[in-house]
Amino acid sequence: MTTVVDPSGSPTIIFNRGGATISSIEAAQPGADASAATEIPRYSEVTVALVSAPTSTSRWVRLPADAEIGDTVEVHYVRDNGSVSDLVVFAPDGETIGVSNSRTAADGTFRKTSATGWW
Numbered sequence: 001m002t003t004v005v006d007p008s009g010s011p012t013i014i015f016n017r018g019g020a021t022i023s024s025i026e027a028a029q030p031g032a033d034a035s036a037a038t039e040i041p042r043y044s045e046v047t048v049a050l051v052s053a054p055t056s057t058s059r060w061v062r063l064p065a066d067a068e069i070g071d072t073v074e075v076h077y078v079r080d081n082g083s084v085s086d087l088v089v090f091a092p093d094g095e096t097i098g099v100s101n102s103r104t105a106a107d108g109t110f111r112k113t114s115a116t117g118w119w
Helices: none
Strands: 002-005 011-014 020-026 046-052 060-062 072-078 087-090 102-105 107-111
Touching: 072 087, 102 107
Parallel strands: 020 046, 046 072, 060 087
Antiparallel strands: 002 011, 072 107, 087 102
């Protein structure tokens, strides 16, 4: 957290989201669309998501909707239930990963490169 004083002398608190966060989350069961996927929370510029699956068919996650350009999300699939399927990683609503709205992978690194794009 940083306090910035504007030209009129009013202090304004700015929250910096630098650094890295490691979060453990559970993937969701496939649903009708990407909204059924578990959203990866964003607490910092770099997010490392350790994704487990409560069942062998739980494999849907979604990149954070509140990510800013330059943010990075590392996704690592912890196969703790014998699942042989890879994760399906979705972009937030209205955004894309490359030219698609999803990518299937066991592990991956995703960087937000524009207002609506991830690579």
